[in-house]
Amino acid sequence: MNDHLMRKPPARRLGQQAFVLREDPDGEGELHVLLVDPVYRDGYTLPGGSAEADELPHLAARRHLESETGLTLPLRTILTVDYVPRDNYPEGLNLVYAGGVATPRQAKAVSAHRPPQNIRALHWIPRHLLDTVMPPDQALRVHDAWDAWEHGAGRPLLLQGIPVPVR
Template sequence: MSTTCLIGKPPVRRSIQQVFVLREDPGGSGELFVLLVDSVHHDGLTLPGGSAEQDELPHLAARRHLETQTGLVLPLRTILTVDYSPAADLPESLDFVYAGGVVTPRQAGAVRPHHPSQGIRALHWVPQPKLRRVMADDQYRRVEDAWDAWDHGAGLPLLVRGVPVPLG
């Protein structure tokens, strides 16, 4: 079967790749905190991430944005949630949230914005009970869904042409 496009002019749709990264409370409570970015492009805090470029593998786009925004380099293979955003002010998008896992205290301590020119004002580790106060509703719902999938061990492996993406 041919892989050529059968549509004369395919629709414009953005592909957003975000990463759900956790750390344990450094105070020892056992509570988990999620890594969020304060971006000049969004109201409220969001997960690290951004758009994939044309022909860029989605998990590599997520990894690129995570590294650029935070300094973390993590293997990304499992998708925790997919959020469809219809066209409104921007082109429609599919937002994929990858499981970044629980980072070590050393990794968490090294997190910092690497390129302020990327539009990141600050990075924050936020406990689950405080998420609603610091996030826009759509971002909050996306993170809550990802957190629920993480808690229940749910998630989908990313496939490229039917083959699971290797870890690493």
């Protein structure tokens, strides 16, 4: 192995986000996606955050999802990967995991959950309103994840070539 290649590894963020849907509470048949309203940025985003050192990516997504929304879901299938060039933040990759469709009981638990201080509120938003409540790059990421979910186009996260177990 060439040790000199990793003496100064590149700084890169690895974001983990969860894509969770619920059926329309008004019974109109339209699905809604779960979004958070973070205090540190304008507009809504998917629940999630960065992985810690030596933390498996899907478990980081699950940890953030549980902390921010109260949901504990098995996350393994990646719906989309979004490369973000360096701008206000270091360059990064954001992995969006399929969380499935929440049951009415799970959706009720989200409504009762008190998110951490860095999250103002939790919202279930229909697809046609994404562009009005999210920054453009975030909305495009969610639209892409939604398309992948609808078409079954997700891929499992691999750990050294082996699909990670769903926990």
